[in-house]
Amino acid sequence: xxxxTPYLGQPTDRLLNFLxxxxxxxxxxxxGYSELEPSTxxxxxxxxxxxxxxxxxxxxxxxxxRPVPGRVETVDGIPRLSVVVHSEQFDNGARVAARFExxxxxxxxxxxxxxxxxxxxxLDAFIVTATMGNFAxxxxxxxxxxxxxxxxxxxxxxxxxxxxxxxxxLDRLQRTASGGVTVAAEPDEPDPSSADYxxxxxxxxxxxxxxxxxxxxxxxxxxxxxxxxxxxxxxxASEAPIPGGAAFENVELIEPFRQGARYIFRVEPRSR
Numbered sequence: 001x002x003x004x005t006p007y008l009g010q011p012t013d014r015l016l017n018f019l020x021x022x023x024x025x026x027x028x029x030x031x032g033y034s035e036l037e038p039s040t041x042x043x044x045x046x047x048x049x050x051x052x053x054x055x056x057x058x059x060x061x062x063x064x065x066r067p068v069p070g071r072v073e074t075v076d077g078i079p080r081l082s083v084v085v086h087s088e089q090f091d092n093g094a095r096v097a098a099r100f101e102x103x104x105x106x107x108x109x110x111x112x113x114x115x116x117x118x119x120x121x122x123l124d125a126f127i128v129t130a131t132m133g134n135f136a137x138x139x140x141x142x143x144x145x146x147x148x149x150x151x152x153x154x155x156x157x158x159x160x161x162x163x164x165x166x167x168x169x170l171d172r173l174q175r176t177a178s179g180g181v182t183v184a185a186e187p188d189e190p191d192p193s194s195a196d197y198x199x200x201x202x203x204x205x206x207x208x209x210x211x212x213x214x215x216x217x218x219x220x221x222x223x224x225x226x227x228x229x230x231x232x233x234x235x236x237a238s239e240a241p242i243p244g245g246a247a248f249e250n251v252e253l254i255e256p257f258r259q260g261a262r263y264i265f266r267v268e269p270r271s272r
Contacts (some may be wrong), residue, residue, distance in 0.1 A: 001050065001085065003130075005267050006158050007108070010209035017214065018131045019112075021048075021087050023094035026122040032090035037132065041088050056084055056097055056115050060110040089269040095120035098128065106142045109266035115259060128213060128250040128263065136207060136233055137192055138185040138214065138248040139190060141229060144184050149188070150231040150246040158245050160234050167226040167254070180219040183227035185251050186270055187211050189244065216253045217264040225255035 002015040010016070022031040031181045034048040041061055051062040054071055070083035081102045089095045095117040102110045114126040141148045153162045173181040189195065192207045218225060233246040253263060 002267070003110075005209070005212065008212055008267075008269060012270065014208055016136065016212070017133070018203075019265070020129050020131050021098070022093070022127040023090060023096050023116075024122050024125040024127070024128055026124050028092065028124065030092070031127065032092045032094050034087055034090070037091050039088065040047055048090065048253050049073065053078060053084045053086060056099065057083070059086060059097075059117065061086075061165040076264070088145035089120075093121035093124075093148050094123060096123075096126055108187050108268050109264055111264050113260050113262045113264055114257075116257065117187070121184040125254055125257050126261075127252050127254055129248050129250045130216070130265065130267075132236075133185060133214070133248040134235055134242055135205060136212065136214070137187050137189065137195070137242060137244060138251065139188040139244070139246075140186050141227075141248060141251075142174065142182075142184040142186070142213075143168055143227075145172075147193065150248060153229075154231060155248065157231065157233060160171055161232075162238050162244065162249065163231040165228050165230050167228045169226050170221060170223065173177055174225055176217065176219070178219060179223045180217055181225065181227075182217040182249070183253065184213050184215040184230070185248050193241040197243055200242055200245075202240065203234060204236070205235050205240070213266075213268050213270050214251065215264075215266040215268070216251065216264065218253055218255075219264070220255050221253075222255035222258065225253060228254050 001019040003017040005016045006012050021034040022029050039045045052067040071083050072081050084099050084130050086097045089153050097115045100112040116123050157163050229248045230250050231246045232249045
């Protein structure tokens with residue numbers, strides 16, 4: 001799922017990040033990867049097919065380029081648009097869906113509710129991950145009493161693959177006034193759009209627009225919830241170096257699976 005943020009001064013077709021589904025079956029150690037696994041509905045293509053519907057129960061596969069319009073309801077005077085995104089079955093047996101909600105009074109965020117479907121294996125976790133932090137070169141992770149960086153978490157990292165995951169429990173996450181938790185990532189550059197790129201870096205990796213803070217929030221965190229990050233020093237599917245060195249790539253919240261668990265993803269312009 002593509003996240004667009006034209007309010008950052010980006011072209012309307014320039015995406016900022018992707019969200020992917022990564023369910024973990026009960027007792028398993030490995031995730032499913034919606035963005036990488038071969039599709040069984042679209043022969044020869046990599047990536048599980050996503051399609052939209054108006055309800056969790058409406059599971060019949062559709063073509064992704066024929067989205068439903070969603071449903072608009074007014075709650076406490078605020079218009080809210082909701083749409084359900086289904087995925088084809090994962091190789092590990094998971095069958096999941098997520099309900100997205102967009103509020104007219106909060107234009108820089110949306111909510112995600114995660115669901116396991118009746119014909120799925122049981123889950124230990126259903127991770128919705130923001131997968132493309134390297135485009136914005138996210139290097140500052142805001143925790144409760146500190147800011148951590150890739151250089152601090154993986155000193156001397158010099159691999160072309162992902163750095164190992166690092167996790168942070170509730171005691172290290174920022175709290176909201178209502179008792180929720182957040183984890184936020186941002187660039188360490190004053191103006192990411194002015195970076196110098198080596199010739200090997202493809203044009204679609206050149207950042208445009210204003211700097212922003214990307215945040216995950218849980219209003220009702222499970223006691224075992226953790227924030228999780230990894231990093232890369234080269235852009236995905238290449239050996240082209242990221243200007244300034246390693247940056248966070250995946251940023252996510254992970255907790256034991258709960259049907260209908262709700263998360264917020266927010267992208268706000270960063271104050272200079």
